[in-house]
Amino acid sequence: MKRDVTSLQSETKLIFEHSHEGRTGFQAPPTPDSLPAFELPAELQRKNAPRLPEVAESTAVRHYVNLSTRNHHIDRDFYPLGSCTMKYNPKINDEVAALPGFAGLSPWQPASTVQGALELLGELSDALLEVTGMDNITLQPAAGAQGEFTALLMFRAYHMKKGNVRKRIVIPDSAHGTNPASIVLAGYGVTQLPSDSNGLMDIEALKRTLDEDVAGLMITNPNTIGLFESNIAKIIDLVHDAGGLVYMDGANLNALLGISRPGDMGFDACHINLHKTFSTPHGGGGPGSGPVAIKEKLARHLPVPVLKKNGDLFVWDWNRPDSIGSVHTYYGNFGMHVRALAYIRSLGGNGLHAISENAIINANYLRKKLSPTYQIYIDKPCMHEAVFSGNNQKAKGVRTTDIAKRLLDYGIHPPTVYFPLIVPECLMIEPTESETKETLDEFIEVMQQIDREATETPDLLKHAPYTTPVRRLDEAGAARNLNIRYFDNANA
Amino acid sequence: MNIPAGYLYTKEHEWVKIEGDLALVGITDFAQGELGDVVFVQLPDVGSKAKQGDSFGTIEAVKAVADIYSPLSGDVVEVNPELAGTPEIMNREPYTSGWIVKIRPSNFDTEKTHLLTPEAYKDLTSA
Amino acid sequence: MRYIPNTPDDRSAMLRDIGVSSFEELLEQVPASLRLNRPLKIADGQSEWQVRRDLTHMSEKNLSAMGHACFMGAGSYDHYVPAAVNALASRSEYVTAYTPYQPEVAQGTLQVIFEFQSMICELFGMPAANASMYDGGTALSEAIAMARAHTKRQRIVWTEAVHPSYRRVAETNNIALGMTFDVAPCPNGSQSNDTISMLLGDDVAALVVQYPNFFGIIDDLKQLVDRAHSHGTLVVFVTDPMAMGLLKSPGQLGADIVVGEGQCLGNYMSYGGPYLGLFAASSELVRLMPGRIVGITKDVDGRRGFVLTLQTREQHIRRDKATSNICTNQGLLATRATFYMSMLGPTGLKDIGVASARRTQYLMKKLEAVPGFSIAHKGVHFREFLLKVPGDARLFFKFMSENGILAGIPLTKFGMTDERGLLVALTETRTLEEMDKYVALATGYATGGMK
Structure with missing residues (x-):
């Protein structure tokens, strides 16, 4: 018997396992008989068709609807994944991005035929410049990591133009992994500095490392501990005095809207994650969008093309000899730009400020209510996220992983765990402004309950989760016996 | 934690055991515990030269990677x-x-002074 | 504020519980000199109705493939997107989930990616594919970085018939690593010539070819691949997935890395983004592959499940030694492509390929007969060809667009000097009427002296 009464867990078929020869879910428009045949020389012809599934549309729909129910997502429940800003994604944004006059544009159309699209990009650029306090911007990078890399290439071009490309970029040890990876791809070495006892950049250590080899500093503000780098002006001055440039990783911009601007702090460049701060949906891991805003001194190095206005007409400027080139084939993730502008228009200037205000209050509320139970890493008011260590629970024999897995049983997505690396047994909680006080109170109760379980029934946690579509998975087995496609022999 | 006698250790958590004129090399019980489930080991080529203190390979766990x-x-x-x-x-x-590799040591008498006894390694890992 | 639930009363209660008297107290770490002590100069928030009205108005200022017959391609194609793809891809479960960091509650996303990888392997005839890259150009960038890491060589040879924009992106992304790039000319539009072999050598990390090539021609690349391999050079194929129902796969031709643009697989043109970079490689290169990879495993009760695997390649673990800085993939686009390919099946993929190719042969034949027009290249064309128009192709485009047709892409768009060149593409959605109208307008254009 193939079917059984429904249990909490289940295994699903793969779409290939639904395949049945002769079925299809698609009918191509007819080709008139009068059209010539397509004659392909035998040596170029494919003999065996690719083994795509053969299913009717109804089978495909049922399969993928079933699969979808095996996901946690924001529209279902709380998703306090630190550093990821899992806020509500307004539905109007998706609707306007799908308008035929946006979705149906070829990127190769001349500017004169896409003035509405360019007007939208212009308005989005202006809004992002106002939020960041910068002078110029590129919307091209498709994600935050690509934004970082783009800015680093501009730093490199800037230093080359001055005759000394320099050798190193400095980061704090609390940096996201994309920072060091991007630095190396931009041709620089990484100098990682330890954070001080307050979780902030260690100014003395910075002074010691600054010299004519340092091309710049990358720093996240608020940092990944959720704290504002209160000495940021001083830090930036030090780097500038040494001839370096300063980059703000904008991962945590949701804390700063209308409160403080990277441009005013003195940063030379920063990226903005539209998929975090400006609510474009994460889509199961993308698409993102990572525009980079810069100061005027870097403008000549912007990637091509650059949006310009000639009289009443928007145009793309390709004639920029000092440009770094292009990091994306077209103009970036336009569909995300449409969504972000819809969001900014919905909120307006005051609404954006309210976003940050509510995000900060929500995070501090969790900090305050959870810190009797979980060890707060730095006991100070935080910005948009609160970072805890699971040390209290580890003493009871329960690891942060176990806490995270147990949260799944309560229907809540766990916080970011084990990042930043400098916090032992780290739990990084970012509630965002989207959540009600009632949701936060529920989460607090669940976290307290899990702590009680850690004391009373630690084994319960070590084997959690119990109520999810599958239970703990053998990740080591997956890496040792690599099985990453359905058919085990490639089909020519 | 298991730190057997008859082995010498490094601060980076490798061990050496001399067998005849060859040295057997591996990582310690402490190291494997910190890494978690090992899923892949990148090994040096046979015939290549190893140098004391230099990395000759990597060990990958599920969410960690370490030089050897x-x-x-x-x-x-x-x-x-x-x-x-x-x-x-x-x-x-x-x-x-x-064990990971066998090395024919070229300068054992000098280099062994940089290695730790089981007692010294125990002190290191319990500090 | 419709996206912020807490009321002023809620906030007061929370601030009280936090132990501060005002929100300002929470900002004590932000120095006063760095505070923006004024409202943001961004207009007041709009109602949803206003947002929809204004953005709709903006969208209507554009000429689009909805109102015009689109003959533009070069990596971005006007295929039909089935309603079921949109219906499935608008489900919150796919749209509002993030990266599958907790696999127990991300089996939907993970299994879809596994199916996607499997389908891409099938299309390209390769043993391994990743969860996707940003777009075709960035996928090529990553292929070059991977070839460099594998061969420890610094030189790339590619052809003039590899998409010029992809080449620009790949150069930008790799230039800081000291890579150098040699372009082999393709005077007759084909990549099978000797000029490519002359540039090869034992210092070349990768040979990059496009299949079908940028001008739409299907080159026979087998000998070139063997030649490159004899130098220890990896061969990278930039491949149109829509051709894979008809053409011998890159895997069968000996490709080491295959990249491509997956927009055509159930995604809209959307003015160039978000798109879908496809990436596949041979088994020996898997551990250098960039981006996310999903593998099969079991849960503690022995049930089949899916997880991100080989994560030690990635930046969040290997940091400055990572093979790539990519963090996301184009999740939702890959998801759409998976839905699309499962409905297409092998016959649908082949049918679209044949429909596009037959329309291409038809239009080429018809336009060749129009005085003043010619087809630039010989050779078998799949779904794209280079048309020579009388006079400047930009003027011809303008004339055609005023008559309801987006006629193609002037070569000058790609920085090429041939002012008469227009790259014309066809998909299954072009009708006989549209093609005949194209020919009639072209005839009128030529004879009307509008050069």
Whole structure:
């Protein structure tokens, strides 16, 4: 018997396992008989068709609807994944991005035929410049990591133009992994500095490392501990005095809207994650969008093309000899730009400020209510996220992983765990402004309950989760016996 | 934690065991515990030169990766063929079947002074 | 504020519980000199109705493939997107989930990616594919970085018939690593010539070819691949997935890395983004592959499940030693492509390929007969060809667009000097009427002296 009464867990078929020869879910428009045949020389012809599934549309729909129910997502429940800003994604944004006059544009159309699209990009650029306090911007990078890399290439071009490309970029040890990876791809070495006892950049250590080899500093503000780098002006001055440039990783911009601007702090460049701060949906891991805003001194190095206005007409400027080139084939993730502008228009200037205000209050509320139970890493008011260590629970024999897995049983997505690396047994909680006080109170109760379980029934946690579509998975087995496609022999 | 006698250790958590004129090299019980489930080991080529303190390979766990630093200088004469198919033996038997390479030491008498005794390594890991 | 639930009363209660008297107290770490002590100069928030009205108005200022017959391609194609793809891809479960960091509650996303990888392997005839890259150009960038890491060589040879924009992106992304790039000319539009072999050598990390090539021609690349391999050079194929129902796969031709643009697989043109970079490689290169990879495993009760695997390649673990800085993939686009390919099946993929190719042969034949027009290249064309128009192709485009047709892409768009060149593409959605109208307008254009 193939079917059984429904249990909490289940295994699903793969779409290939639904395949049945002769079925299809698609009918191509007819080709008139009068059209010539397509004659392909035998040596170029494919003999065996690719083994795509053969299913009717109804089978495909049922399969993928079933699969979808095996996901946690924001529209279902709380998703306090630190550093990821899992806020509500307004539905109007998706609707306007799908308008035929946006979705149906070829990127190769001349500017004169896409003035509405360019007007939208212009308005989005202006809004992002106002939020960041910068002078110029590129919307091209498709994600935050690509934004970082783009800015680093501009730093490199800037230093080359001055005759000394320099050798190193400095980061704090609390940096996201994309920072060091991007630095190396931009041709620089990484100098990682330890954070001080307050979780902030260690100014003395910075002074010691600054010299004519340092091309710049990358720093996240608020940092990944959720704290504002209160000495940021001083830090930036030090780097500038040494001839370096300063980059703000904008991962945590949701804390700063209308409160403080990277441009005013003195940063030379920063990226903005539209998929975090400006609510474009994460889509199961993308698409993102990572525009980079810069100061005027870097403008000549912007990637091509650059949006310009000639009289009443928007145009793309390709004639920029000092440009770094292009990091994306077209103009970036336009569909995300449409969504972000819809969001900014919905909120307006005051609404954006309210976003940050509510995000900060929500995070501090969790900090305050959870810190009797979980060890707060730095006991100070935080910005948009609160970072805890699971040390209290580890003493009871329960690891942060176990806490995270147990949260799944309560229907809540766990916080970011084990990042930043400098916090032992780290739990990084970012509630965002989207959540009600009632949701936060529920989460607090669940976290307290899990702590009680850690004391009373630690084994319960070590084997959690119990109520999810599958239970703990053998990740080591997956890496040792690599099985990453359905058919085990490639089909020519 | 298991720190057997008859082995010498490094601060980077490798061990050395002398067998005849060859030195067997692996990682310690402490190291495998910190890494978690080992899923892949990148080994040096047989015939390559190892240099004391330099990395000659990497060990990958599910969510961690670590360099393997050679405890001694010399020629790599053999690598453990079992690690390709069953890297988990490094977790199960780090001091025996989970060995990584055999080296013919070129300067053992000088270099051994940089290695730790079991007692010294125990102090290191319990500090 | 419709996206912020807490009321002023809620906030007061929370601030009280936090132990501060005002929100300002929470900002004590932000120095006063760095505070923006004024409202943001961004207009007041709009109602949803206003947002929809204004953005709709903006969208209507554009000429689009909805109102015009689109003959533009070069990596971005006007295929039909089935309603079921949109219906499935608008489900919150796919749209509002993030990266599958907790696999127990991300089996939907993970299994879809596994199916996607499997389908891409099938299309390209390769043993391994990742969860996707940003777009075709960035996928090529990553292929070059991977070839460099594998061969420890610094030189790339590619052809003039590899998409010029992809080449620009790949150069930008790799230039800081000291890579150099040699372009082999393709005077007759084909990549099978000797000029490519002359540039090869034992210092070349990768040879990059496009299949079908940028001008739409299907080159026979087998000998070139063997030649490159004899130098220890990896061969990278930039491949149109829509051709894979008909053409011998890159895998069968000996490709080491295959990249491509997956927009055509159930995604809209959307003015160039978000798109879908496809990436596949041979088994020996898997550990250098960039981006996310999903593998099969079991849960503690022995049930089949899916997880991100080989994560030690990635930046969040290997940091400055990572093979790539990519963090996301184009999740939702890959998801759409998976839905699309499962409905297409092998016959649908082949049918679209044949429909596009037959329309291409038809239009080429018809336009060749129009005085003043010619087809630039010989050779078998798949779904794209280079048309020579009388006079400047930009003027011809303008004339055609005023008559309801987006006629193609002037070559000058790609920085090429041929002012008469227009790259014309066809998909299954072009009708006989549209093609005949194209020919009639072209005839009128030529004879009307509008050069």
